[in-house]
Amino acid sequence: MNVAVIGLGLIGGSLLRALAAHGHRVAGHDMSRQTREEARSLARAAELPPTADPGTRTIPIKGDWRVAETIPEAVAGTELVVLAVPLPAIPGVLAELAGYPGLITDVTSVKGPVRDLLRGRRFVGGHPMAGKESSGFLASDPHLFDGCAWVLCLEEDGTDLADWLALARLYTALGTRVVPVTAAAHDRTVAEISHVPHLLAAALSTVLAGNPLAGTLAAGSFRDGTRVAGTRPELIAAMCGGNAPAVGDVLAGIVAELQSYGRELAAPDPVAALTERLRTPSDLRRAWPAAPGETAEMTAEPEALLALGRAGGWVTAVRDDKVSTMRPGSGRNGS
Amino acid sequence: MNVAVIGLGLIGGSLLRALAAHGHRVAGHDMSRQTREEARSLARAAELPPTADPGTRTIPIKGDWRVAETIPEAVAGTELVVLAVPLPAIPGVLAELAGYPGLITDVTSVKGPVRDLLRGRRFVGGHPMAGKESSGFLASDPHLFDGCAWVLCLEEDGTDLADWLALARLYTALGTRVVPVTAAAHDRTVAEISHVPHLLAAALSTVLAGNPLAGTLAAGSFRDGTRVAGTRPELIAAMCGGNAPAVGDVLAGIVAELQSYGRELAAPDPVAALTERLRTPSDLRRAWPAAPGETAEMTAEPEALLALGRAGGWVTAVRDDKVSTMRPGSGRNGS
Structure with a gap:
């Protein structure tokens, strides 16, 4: 091109x-x-x-x-x-x-x-x-x-399928995994997996304020949990502020989850209560990232492509009006 | 020994x-x-x-x-x-x-x-x-x-200084940095730098629930922010539940910080408001870990040792009733 x-x-x-x-x-x-x-x-x-x-x-x-x-x-x-x-x-x-x-x-x-x-x-x-x-x-x-995921937005009205396929062909040929989603689904999801993680890292970094002992004792879990907090504040703010409604909503959900942990900590048997509460997050994290799953060929059609994206799948190649696709498997892949 | x-x-x-x-x-x-x-x-x-x-x-x-x-x-x-x-x-x-x-x-x-x-x-x-x-x-x-930090508790009443020094000598000779602190200061600080980070990682992992697209788009910031969430829930619960008052208190502080970000996101100019809010966390994280600072010899004495620990310092060697110490510097060391 x-x-x-x-x-x-x-x-x-x-x-x-x-x-x-x-x-x-x-x-x-x-x-x-x-x-x-x-x-x-x-x-x-x-x-x-x-x-x-x-x-x-x-x-x-x-x-x-x-x-x-x-x-x-x-x-x-x-x-x-x-x-x-x-x-x-x-x-x-x-x-x-x-x-x-x-x-x-x-x-x-x-x-x-x-x-x-x-x-x-x-x-x-x-x-x-x-x-x-x-x-x-x-x-x-x-x-x-x-090998990266490349989101290409597909709106039920307003996206020309031929244009979408031309871009999908271009980017899959570069070795990327093209993910068809609506702009709204994208913005909600990146709030979850990128924008809010930056805010959690920032909040956790504040424990260093006025407590030099914390800096001396901090090790792996603190290092990992705060790594992206060193990003320039202007960049984090532009990212989160440009997606403010979704970020605010996801952040409120995470805060509610943390508050539920706080209630378990105050329970008569906090260890038993927390163990139950933490089982699902632990299972979810240990199953991520998913191993590659089913591959399929399909005729490119907006509704089917969006269903593929919602299921976590992606397009690996485009030929005429046919696309090769892959879905995440049930096993786990790497760390 | x-x-x-x-x-x-x-x-x-x-x-x-x-x-x-x-x-x-x-x-x-x-x-x-x-x-x-x-x-x-x-x-x-x-x-x-x-x-x-x-x-x-x-x-x-x-x-x-x-x-x-x-x-x-x-x-x-x-x-x-x-x-x-x-x-x-x-x-x-x-x-x-x-x-x-x-x-x-x-x-x-x-x-x-x-x-x-x-x-x-x-x-x-x-x-x-x-x-x-x-x-x-x-x-x-x-x-x-x-090279790890090894906390040795020193209570103003109740800890025999000779016993404390015998252990400090043993552990510094293994190549560790011995940090003198009270049990209370230790428990508060590990809540900040280890226990609560595990809860943040768990909460963030819940975004994977019911949204396979999140698992497909998630990359570095999610990986780092959730790494320790895969720990067995029993272990995280035992750690946090065994330190429930401190963990609950620190968690409440982090929740309040996150809620303040939520308010900035709803401000008329969320980008400007968030930029200001995130400057301190970003500066704190970029200054961590601190480069090694001042070294000094001192006579071992409980109050002076505890002041050293509160300042983020540690003992590097023990000889009779004298200790060699180091404090964190103002520059940054590594990542």
Whole structure:
């Protein structure tokens, strides 16, 4: 495909490089001149013959991307634009895409607000469940998405199935697992598995305040439980604040669960009461992540795809109007 | 020293082996015949000349421990008994130590209840901040305690300073950092950095219930935030239930913190409000763990030792009535 990526941070930069490595024609743009220079330098470097590298790169990194000075220059002649900018920057980019006839997608971590901004446009929302602690083009990695779940939103009304399948074909070919869900289901679920976990980590970190002994005695369970709390507060706040209704709702559920533990602690036999209460969470965690389960071929059809996503399944390949799918198994896979 | 270890699970077994490796005379006992056999087999195996092992063992593992069939047989002739049994088993062991003239210590993760059980005995409570997911003698490791914080309780009334120093000398020589604290300060702090983190992990795991999509999209922040939730519910319940007042109190504080995040999420500008709220937790987490700070020599004296512990400091060595100490620095060390 002929693709433009707008925004060349960690995700946009990695996607630019992954698409180029898979032989697509790619153009990139970033509002930062420095980032554009970095992306251009790497494209030139990648044109050189590969050096003997005993590392893990198995896909040759091709240098066939161009970096454009403006958005119109980047998107000219492309069939697809990927918006890889933060949510607040999307309206500005859209203004520059007023007459763009191709398909638009995005990679932001909240999907309801983007769906609303793009209403009436030829758009399919996306979100790759990949990342790392560092950010910026220099942290980008063409293998960042290998094996990751890539949400592609499918609304019962308003999503063109052919567009959805074109993106699913593109992303599954990069080695990702494409998950069909509605924007609402996505936003609720990422509140559960990403946004609220950041708030729990932050709350737990407050035990360090005014108690140096806590910092000295803290070990594994504290380290794991607070790891993501060191993320810049602006980033956690943007993520949670951009998904405030779902995050607030999920957080209230977790608080209620914790309060129930508090009641068990005050029971006449707290050990017996807590043991019963904790059995389900322990079973749930020990069964996660699920081992790969059933595979199937099916005709692509919105309702069936959404049922697949609700069941935790994903698309592994697209051929014409048929998709190959996989569902989670009942056993457990890894840690 | 001449030491008996009662209970040869992960902690007791590791201590038996660490003490033997450091040249102490050690006897062990476990109520399980199978565990006694395992401990005996390993003692015999360790008497063999070491094989060429390219592994990480730097201390030769000596075989000079004996495994006794009964508690009286184990403790005969020793100066120190280490109770390495679960809290509910302590009264039974104590009944068998009725006339024991030596020093008694323990390794249980809650110190107030043990202090109360041992009142009137020659006792110093202890708790090594070390562990791993597996349990039992076969999981034991003489290097389990390398560099770990080892709490030794010091009550303003009731702890004999000479006994405290004898244990501090023994444990610092094993390469641990001995932290002097009261049982009450210990129990409050482990609620913060270990017990409540297990409850947060459990609560977060409940998002998997009835939403297979969550299991498919969950990645790093969920994995870290829930890692310890897979612990057997009986163990989490025993740990938290044995320290119920402190755990309940700390949990209530965490719930209040989370509720304050919920209020910020409902603010007119949730992103700005949350950014301000999350700055302190983020700063606290990024400053942890602290780099090593100031070292000092001091005369061992209960009030000064407790002040050291409250400040997050620890004892690194004991010589006569002098101790070498270290305090946490202001910079950060590692992740």
